[in-house]
Amino acid sequence: MKEISLHGSRILIGEAVANIHKYLPSSHVVIITDGNVRKCYSELCNVFPTIEIETGEQHKTLNTISYIASELVHLEADRQTFILGIGGGIVCDVVGFAASIFMRGLPFGFVSTSLLSQVDASVGGKNGVNYKGYKNMLGVFAQPQFVICDPQSMATLPQKEFAAGFAEIVKAAMLASASLFGYIENNVEKALQKDPQTLEHLVYEAVKIKADIVAVDEREQGERRKLNLGHTFAHAIEKNTPLTHGEAVSVGLCKAAQLAVMLGLMSAKEQKRVENILQRLTLPTAVDIPNSALCDAMRKDKKKSGTNIHVVLPITIGHCEVREIAIAALNYLMSVDKTVVIL
Numbered sequence: 205m206k207e208i209s210l211h212g213s214r215i216l217i218g219e220a221v222a223n224i225h226k227y228l229p230s231s232h233v234v235i236i237t238d239g240n241v242r243k244c245y246s247e248l249c250n251v252f253p254t255i256e257i258e259t260g261e262q263h264k265t266l267n268t269i270s271y272i273a274s275e276l277v278h279l280e281a282d283r284q285t286f287i288l289g290i291g292g293g294i295v296c297d298v299v300g301f302a303a304s305i306f307m308r309g310l311p312f313g314f315v316s317t318s319l320l321s322q323v324d325a326s327v328g329g330k331n332g333v334n335y336k337g338y339k340n341m342l343g344v345f346a347q348p349q350f351v352i353c354d355p356q357s358m359a360t361l362p363q364k365e366f367a368a369g370f371a372e373i374v375k376a377a378m379l380a381s382a383s384l385f386g387y388i389e390n391n392v393e394k395a396l397q398k399d400p401q402t403l404e405h406l407v408y409e410a411v412k413i414k415a416d417i418v419a420v421d422e423r424e425q426g427e428r429r430k431l432n433l434g435h436t437f438a439h440a441i442e443k444n445t446p447l448t449h450g451e452a453v454s455v456g457l458c459k460a461a462q463l464a465v466m467l468g469l470m471s472a473k474e475q476k477r478v479e480n481i482l483q484r485l486t487l488p489t490a491v492d493i494p495n496s497a498l499c500d501a502m503r504k505d506k507k508k509s510g511t512n513i514h515v516v517l518p519i520t521i522g523h524c525e526v527r528e529i530a531i532a533a534l535n536y537l538m539s540v541d542k543t544v545v546i547l
């Protein structure tokens with residue numbers, strides 16, 4: 205088991221869920237989870253009062269927060285209540301937000317059960333819900349006391365959801381570690397077979413990269429923006445297709461690399477390596493949606509400032525830069541090459 209500390213949050217990689225009692229306070233504990241995950245952790249959910257939320261991005265809303273609040277009132281939760289979120293990225297985002305605003309903030313922790321939430325969503329203190337169709341528009345920064353990342357959780361995770369998590373690992377490697385990228389290239393088969401040691405290494409390295417960035421910029425004033433690599437595109441893709449977040453990130457990473465090549469910042473050879481690794485990890489690398497719909501969604505992205513948009517561009521594998529691009533210029537680039545779906 206390896207531990208990474210981040211702003212008071214303990215991220216426990218390789219810790220077994222069976223050891224959860226070591227981290228829970230003796231006070232009143234309430235579990236919040238979704239229906240799929242509850243079935244996998246029914247023993248734990250039988251020990252503590254459990255609130256079950258609906259699955260799916262369409263339920264990452266204020267209605268769900270309101271439902272949780274009403275259930276917490278019903279359970280007579282108070283400031284001594286500890287909230288334990290068990291689930292993937294959606295549960296973690298919703299639970300972190302609900303716990304942070306209920307009675308102005310209850311302590312909380314996560315058992316992070318999807319690969320994507322282990323490497324990204326449950327780490328870093330960002331949480332929140334979608335609002336009026338905009339991703340993560342309402343939320344707060346608040347750190348869980350602990351995050352348990354047990355590789356055994358992957359056993360019940362559907363293969364499609366499992367593969368989606370690799371998109372955020374590839375993102376982390378593209379951002380900061382050519383050696384992690386090389387490790388993925390050399391261990392794709394073992395990773396896809398859910399080999400626990402390979403997974404533990406990948407989760408640890410990806411979390412370390414994220415934690416190092418968040419440690420210097422918790423509130424996304426500068427360096428943390430890099431974590432949005434591929435996400436400006438991904439959020440627009442998620443809104444316009446049935447792809448999951450991780451799948452949309454995979455396409456978004458390819459689009460960011462294509463844009464970097466068009467701007468003369470990245471070599472075509474490195475772009476190909478990005479596409480190849482994502483394909484080998486069984487992830488989508490392109491999507492067929494009208495440019496106009498994606499442009500419109502990107503224009504409305506909450507990360508835009510004025511007429512410009514911040515885009516994270518890969519320069520080489522292991523190094524990215526944030527560039528401000530006029531939306532008009534992005535539109536122009538998108539219309540230049542009709543074979544490139546987004547650009």
Ligand SMILES: NC(=O)c1ccc[n+]([C@@H]2O[C@H](COP(=O)([O-])OP(=O)(O)OC[C@H]3O[C@@H](n4cnc5c(N)ncnc54)[C@H](O)[C@@H]3O)[C@@H](O)[C@H]2O)c1
Pocket residue numbers: 238239240241244259260261264291292293294295297317318319320321324325326327328330331357358359360361362365368448449450
């Ligand atoms: N806050 C952040 O910094 C951050 C970062 C990245 C992503 N996110 C958010 O995370 C969300 C995506 O997370 P996700 O991909 O984990 O989606 P998810 O939470 O919907 O989980 C995927 C599916 O797998 C099921 N599941 C989860 N763990 C399981 C397990 N161990 N066994 C069986 N089934 C299991 C869930 O019920 C769900 O149906 C998006 O909303 C995204 O915006 C947040």
Ligand SMILES: [Zn+2]
Pocket residue numbers: 324372435449453
């Ligand atoms: Zn993401």
